[in-house]
Amino acid sequence: MSRFTLVLTLVAALAVPFASGGQTPFQPMDVFQLEFAADPQISPDGSQVVYVRTSMDIMRDRPRSELWIVNADGSGHRHLSAGSSPRWSPDGTRIAYTAGGQIHLRWMDTGETATLTQVLESPRGVRWSPDGTRLAFNMLVPYPPPQLAAPPKPPPGAEWADPPIMEDRFRNRQDGVGYLDFGYNHIFVVPVDGGTPAQVTSGDFQHSSPAAWTPDSRHLVFSSNRNPDWVTDYRNSELYIAPVAGGEIRALTGRKGPDRSPAVSPDGQQIAFVSYEDRVRTYQVSRLHVMNLDGSGARAVTTGLDRSVSNPVWAADGHRLYFQYDDEGNSKVAFVTLDGEVEVLGESLGGTSYGRPYSGGSFSVANDGSFAFNQSRPDLPGEVAVGRHGEAARRLTSLNEDLLAGTTLGEVEEIWWDSSFDGRPVQGWIVKPPDFDPGRRYPLILEIHGGPVTNYGDRFSAEMQLMAAAGYVVLYANPRGSTSYGEEFGDLLYRNYPGNDYDDLISGVDAVIARGYVDEDNLFVTGGSAGGIMTAWIVGKTDRFRAAVSQKPVVNWISKTLTADNWYGYYFSRYEGLPWENPEPYWRFSPISLAGNVNTPTLMVTGEEDLRTPLSESYQLFHALRFRGIDTGVVRLPGASHDMSRRPSQLMAKIANILAWFEKYRTHPTTN
Secondary structure, eight states: OOHHHHHHHHHHHTOOOOOGGGOEEOOGGGGGGOOEEEEEEEOTTSSEEEEEEEEEETTTTEEEEEEEEEETTSOOOEEEEEOEEEEEOTTSSEEEEEETTEEEEEETTTOOEEEOOOOSSOOEEEEEOTTSSEEEEEEEEEOOOOOSSOOOOOOTTOOOOOOOOOOOOSSOEETTTEEOOSEEEEEEEEETTOOOOEEOOOSSSOOOSOOEEOTTSSEEEEEEOOSTTTTTOTTOBEEEEEETTSOOOEEOOOSSSBEEEEEEOTTSSEEEEEEOOOOOOSOOOOEEEEEETTSOSOEESOTTOOSOEEEEEEOTTSSEEEEEEEETTEEEEEEEETTOOEEEEEEOBOOSOOSSOBOOOOEEEOTTSOEEEEEEETTEEEEEEEEETTEEEEEOOOTTHHHHHTEEOOOEEEEEEEOTTTOOEEEEEEEOOTTOOTTBOEEEEEEEOSSSSSOBOSSOOHHHHHHHHTTOEEEEEEOTTOSSSOHHHHTTTTTOSSSTHHHHHHHHHHHHHTTTOEEEEEEEEEEETHHHHHHHHHHHHOOOSSEEEEESOOOOHHHHHHHSTTGGGSBTTTBSSOTTTOHHHHHHTOGGGGGGGOOSOEEEEEETTOTTTTHHHHHHHHHHHHHHTOOEEEEEETTOOSOTTSSHHHHHHHHHHHHHHHHHHOOOOOBO
């Protein structure tokens, strides 16, 4: 099928009538017109923001990222260059960024650029030294793959197969990447005047997280696990300090659990970091901690905030810390005093997940306390905003104004209900079709998020809008196990997943039906990853839905935990014991165990290169339903990994197939 034919097929599959006022609902090809802002970096004096502007390349079918800059008053919005990960120099005269696998420097007064590195592996986590003379970064140091035997030597000119590779690593694959390169990530430092990068860390350990400089530019503080059992003790990490000039690397922390995201105070006396003491649970709240530079006196600062925090940044006065967190499906920028008093500074941070309404995004802080962040609302893909204490945040960009001016989006409404299981309040959102008429009865799609330890929220979602534009009321929710509602709520799925999140979701469907505009004979369900798991679980529990689409599901926890790229992440923290020692709970919570109960026509959609929920999981359920005579199928997306929205055409194709499956079983709605 040609690209032109494919586009016509997708548009026809999602065709909807024109809305009033000359506007049209959100269309499949509109995905290629979306743009969003990411990684906003405010200048040290607060006068400008440089950010990564992502648009969709319709000819390459991939997102394209470039650096743009805008003044803090919204003026002077212009393109800088190709690249990503911009970082201002401490004096605000230069920007370091990465492009083409190298670190580059740009002088802001002249616009001149220079390439600082000529490295063979891609640098990441670039950070300026406080004196502005050096850059720290992380980079892979490869080593040869192991071989049991030397391969035979081919004759000159022969075309033999590549030699065999013996795999002996605990973690060897990553979804979206494939087989990992053999090597260890280390921290390097390079002079901004040019020169050869110097390796700061050493040893057979991974140093993948960005390092923080001490104010004297002589030491780096970083997160890693350099303990002898680091390979199997994968949930643990410590903070370390290393002299840049070479010398002993000292551990600053030592308790069980992840210690990460270090930030050194302006006076160099304290380190802020994010941590929790690991009790081996499904979900544990990460709190902001502060300790002395030598590792003594560690204490939690955000004990009064029952939310996970991230990205700590010291205020210039050293008396407060900025950070971000999710609260009831909304991401916020806040600061906290060293006494634990929290104040919210900005809301609706996000916009980097354009497909579905997940959290995401980041912020940065200027010396004067002003901050920049990317912002998203249900009717607003990611834009750049700035704020400061005591003032409402201001949006600086309108990247999607041209698209949205002629588009009618589905209205998004927040809804709460009580779970039928225990009366616990559950939050969700309803997306209504454009030109919604409360006097009609619409088909309903229950769309379930992944994770399950994550959250949906009041953020823009291309997929929800496409479903609503096709004439469906869409319900998406944060059932128990979702983040942003505290540790107890997030940990309710411990050794009980899928569990009573089923009751939460079905109660939500009932709550929307009670509003009087949903046709109870036209209920549909879909979701991806953990949402695909719950979809497969739901159809094994009830025949209430006319059709279902399980996207990239796990249907067999034993095969999942022995084959997926993150296979090791489920033992003990989700089910009791190991699958070969205690297989009963792994099977009892597997949707395939309910395959004999399924009567609902169920489609599976999975990427062919999905390593997180391998395609074999979808085929297990497909074969079981096919054997039983239940209408089923598997839609494979060639080249797609677990994230099936990396290429816009695949997002469109996924939604087209979901809606086509539902349309196959949808009856015409009736009026009151």
